[in-house]
Amino acid sequence: MSSPCDPEYAPVGDVGAALMIIDSRLKGIHDTKSGTDPEQEALTHHFTASLGPSEVDGLLDGACTLIYMFMTWLRNTHEDHGKDVIEYVVPTLVATMRMMPKSVRPEAIPTMAGLVIAAGTGLSPNLWRKQYGDWTRAEMNPLEATAFLLAEHINRITEDPDFATRLITEALSSADED
Structure with missing residues (x-):
């Protein structure tokens, strides 16, 4: 049905655009030399502030598509190991978001x-x-945090700091070829 x-x-x-923002956040978090790059933060903020209503809708839909693609990969991976993705991913995600009260309001x-x-x-x-x-407006940071946390979860599972970004770029490349 x-x-x-x-x-x-x-x-x-x-x-x-959604992947660019998430990848920028991932790289900023893992840059052990200087931490979050204020210049990169400013560029990302400038980019999102310059979006018109239709571009904002496109970015929101793009972030949701990332969440869908990340969860599809996670679901397939968990099923391969006889595990339920909801049981293993959602509690960790919720617990992490609860520790981020500045970015994700309860x-x-x-x-x-x-x-x-x-x-x-x-x-x-x-x-x-x-x-x-x-x-x-209050859901914008939590949406970004959700996509980021799923990407970070995938990167930790695969022990590859660029796996989630590569997963999406390869999917986009193969879609372009079709």
Whole structure:
């Protein structure tokens, strides 16, 4: 039975821009020499501040597409080991978000967990979220944090700091070839 939240009905959005932001955050966190680069932070802020309404929608859809792709990879990996992705990923994600009160307000955590659960069960996170109304400003940082934390989780599992970014860029490259 088809669902209105089936990924085939979802806009893909600007996955490239969303990935650029997440990759920038990953690199900033792991740059042990200087920590977060203030210049990179300023560039990212300038980029997001310059977006118009349709570009913001594209970026939001792109972030949700990243979440979907990351959760699809995680679901397949966990299933290969006889494990449930929801059981192993969601509690860790929620616990981590609870430790980030400046970036993720407590009231946003259920929505972000819902996005991840939707993606983990094969539903489109952006269509799942859309049924509850428009995105709020308070959900922007938590959405970015969710995509970031999933990418970081994948990188830790694979013991490769660039695996999540490479996973998406290879998927985008193969989609371009088709």
